[in-house]
Amino acid sequence: MKIRTPLFLIAFAVISAWASAQNASGPTTAAEHLGLMKSNRKLLEELIEEGVRLGDANTNLERAADCQSVANRLGRELKRAIDLDDADRVVEMSDHFSSLIQSGFLPNLETAKENIPVGSPDYPRLLAIHTTAANSLDAVKLLIPTEGKLSKSLRVQAARIKLEAAAAAVGKPEKE
């Protein structure tokens, strides 16, 4: 009787530790890795094409436009994740989307704005790219639901905030 109580407690502790360990995301197995490759294959192939285009782009404006094109592709992936209620994928795509906008698109847009004065031949294109980006960011931001299963995830809520921050950083083009 005296030894049973500590044994019960030890068994309980072991079971609890094992159960908790089931939730820890460990290293990817070969099967998981292959699953990721299969689900991302098309996106990876398209990114190579976009990369080649970016490598050929000679101006900040072209690079901003290419970034916008990649962002649109990620936006489609985000939409698909939302349709599937896949919170992890929503967060992943939102992270990539906001990182691309903040670190790729925005610096090129800012430099282009400095180099392209109002009234210059490239200005209408600059304005168009900025407007498209702002509209697309607004659309992507609204994709993240505020109701339902996904909206309850704290990480999805954080993803939405990130996208809002990216949208705020890009802003709307100033009117002439």
Next chain:
Amino acid sequence: MKCEACQNRILALEYTPEPTEELREHLASCAACRTAQKKAVKLDALLARLPVPSSQRAKAKLIASLNDQLSVPSSKVPAYRQWMRSPLPGVAALVVLGIGGFFYFSKKQPQPELAEKPRHELLNKELGNVVKLARADSAPDRLRVWTDWATDLRGETRDLYKVAPAEELSSLARMYERAVNEGIVKQATRLPEHMDAEEKQKLLQAADTKLAEGVAEAERLHGEAPPQAQKYLKQMAETSREGRRKLEPILKGV
């Protein structure tokens, strides 16, 4: 005076039949408090009638007789009740609560908050490379990015060649070919003529070394690869070899 205060003071009286002047004023005008006072008087009278043990011995006898009335002899206690008195039920309840609690919380909470699925490292790297290319405004910078990109694709092939079906391996081989030809080789041909020769040599040499590693690795993996992977590993070895051939004249011209 409020009724609550009045009734509290009545209970605190030494002798309830004789309230203080202040209480009497309130009792004169409050029927509820008068009733409360009557009850208190009655309770005092009943308490006075309770038998008081005449000695310590009599007191002990009274307590023992009260205990006998309250308890049941242990020989008559059923087995399940004896078990209930042991510490086991407490431990069992703790175990059940612990396990139940775990399952309850793991099911009730949104699952993604507990277990984040692993992300695809290659996708992370490719998007990182896209951002780097977006910031790179010179051929040398782009050449560095493409050299890394091709190496990442090679790493993915190395991780998956034993388990991936032909479709995925074919895709990796195609992407590698694009990264080598449209990335490394194209940017190498665009390196500026006025670029520092030593730096240029170093850059080209780094790309060439990675391609040479690509040849060696693909040939090594080919030897132990399953049949569906051999064709694509051979293709990747050839892509690397061809890339080196194209870099050679540029390297010589430095």
